[in-house]
Amino acid sequence: MERSYIFNAGPSALPLEVLQKAQNELVNFENTGMSVMELSHRSPAYDKVHQKAKSLLRELLSIPENYEVLFLQGGASLQFTMIPMNLLGEGVGNYVLTGSWSDKALKEAKKIGDTAVSASTKETNYDRIPTLSELKHNENDAYLHVTSNNTIFGTQWHEFPKNVPTLIADMSSDILSRPLNVSDFGMIYAGAQKNLGPSGVTVVIMRKDLVERIPDNLATMLDYRTHIKSDSLFNTPPTFAIYMLSLVLEWVKEKGGVAEVEAINKEKANLLYDTIDNSGGFYKGHAQKDSRSLMNVTFTLPNEELTKQFLSQAKEKGFVGLNGHRSVGGCRASIYNAVPLEAVKALSEFMQSFQEKA
Incomplete structure (x- = not known):
């Protein structure tokens, strides 16, 4: 499986x-x-x-x-x-x-x-x-x-x-x-x-x-x-x-200790934040840039209908847990230590593909 x-x-x-x-x-x-x-x-x-x-x-x-x-x-x-x-x-x-x-x-x-x-x-x-x-x-x-x-x-x-x-x-x-x-x-x-x-x-x-x-x-x-x-x-x-x-x-x-884990976490977070920042406003981050988390990336889409489509299609492709909390809405990708870089790359590619087709 x-x-x-x-x-x-x-x-x-x-x-x-x-x-x-x-x-x-x-x-x-x-x-x-x-x-x-x-x-x-x-x-x-x-x-x-x-x-x-x-x-x-x-x-x-x-x-x-x-x-x-x-x-x-x-x-x-x-x-x-x-x-x-x-x-x-x-x-x-x-x-x-x-x-x-x-x-x-x-x-x-x-x-x-x-x-x-x-x-x-x-x-x-x-x-x-x-x-x-x-x-x-x-x-x-x-x-x-x-x-x-x-x-x-x-x-x-x-x-x-x-x-x-x-x-x-x-x-x-x-x-x-x-x-x-x-x-x-x-x-x-x-x-x-x-x-x-x-x-x-x-x-x-x-x-x-x-x-x-x-x-x-x-x-x-x-x-x-x-x-x-x-x-x-x-x-x-x-x-x-x-x-x-x-x-x-x-x-x-x-893995090499906490410093090595941090380096991977930064790479994962930067990948998603770059996807958001380079989307021309299609994706908007909730957190101000100097306060952004390396663990939880929160973002919204232009409207509720697109959000539902995004989450539905993401689920079909095997992405789990992307629903945002009701306090913020939109989406949330939690990229803790155990989330591999490959999963984050796949999410970034999906986000870009979804935007192109929207």
């Missing part, structure tokens, strides 16, 4: 090599006579998987020793609540609003304590990232929260705020897509289902000194200290998702 051209926003494409390796190991993982899904999470066989995933993540992102690496559940959405519960204290949670996910993060924080909006681009339907000079800081900020990439609107931070004592970033949709200076952040968190693996595990990278802020009256499962002390094994973790995460990290390493 031929593979589809997968441009889903999430859960997204996984590397074919990873899927094939998982398939080969599915029934009998490393001669245990069991699937990795059947292993006890307390067993030496699973512990090897767990530690490998942590080690590879530290290596690929150059995570310093003064940071914890946690594998949690509940997606990024649970982090919207856990972050203010653990880290807000008597301070202010300051949020930069660049799309629906940052809006949701702020909404949850408001239920916990004091919040502020550092900057927002809502008035232009989130078509850009605020400049650093637009950001407003408060003396009593507990943290500044940003969403590094906005899947719905196709925008991405290309420069992060500096000299922020506790910068927290939701990197669910662009983690591992480019090199990072982890030390610039107090905390990074990411749902796995874009670049890290299948849905089910959430990665949290947290500076160790932040633990001192955590109050003592939290529910056990919502306290970061619980998961730090137990090495993310307090209760049964999503073992298969973590196993798949380890395979994806191994794949990135074999």
Whole structure:
């Protein structure tokens, strides 16, 4: 069976090599006579998987020793609540609003304590990232929260705020897509289902000194200290998702690491943005050029009828997941790490062919 051209926003494409390796190991993982899904999470066989995933993540992102690496559940959405519960204290949670996910993060924080909006681009339907000079800081900020990439609107931070004592970033949709200076952040968190693996595990990278802020009256499962002390094994973790995460990290390493992956991602994004920019206005990008995402390319066509035709014909040719979100309309091509360059080339050729025939 031929593979589809997968441009889903999430859960997204996984590397074919990873899927094939998982398939080969599915029934009998490393001669245990069991699937990795059947292993006890307390067993030496699973512990090897767990530690490998942590080690590879530290290596690929150059995570310093003064940071914890946690594998949690509940997606990024649970982090919207856990972050203010653990880290807000008597301070202010300051949020930069660049799309629906940052809006949701702020909404949850408001239920916990004091919040502020550092900057927002809502008035232009989130078509850009605020400049650093637009950001407003408060003396009593507990943290500044940003969403590094906005899947719905196709925008991405290309420069992060500096000299922020506790910068927290939701990197669910662009983690591992480019090199990072982890030390610039107090905390990074990411749902796995874009670049890290299948849905089910959430990665949290947290500076160790932040633990001192955590109050003592939290529910056990919502306290970061619980998961730090137990090495993310307090209760049964999503073992298969973590196993798949380890395979994806191994794949990135074999590709040459995050810098090499970034180079391919730029080539893919440039190909689609050039197609849009050279279309004479037939295709129009939603994001302003200096805020364009390397992960999610959003664009519209001249009218709704052409959009329907485009999506219908694209589906017939094996392109999956190109429907734009209702907040923007039009189309969206999500070109995460595992989307091969060949798929993006095929999409670019289809876009040009469709325009010629329209």
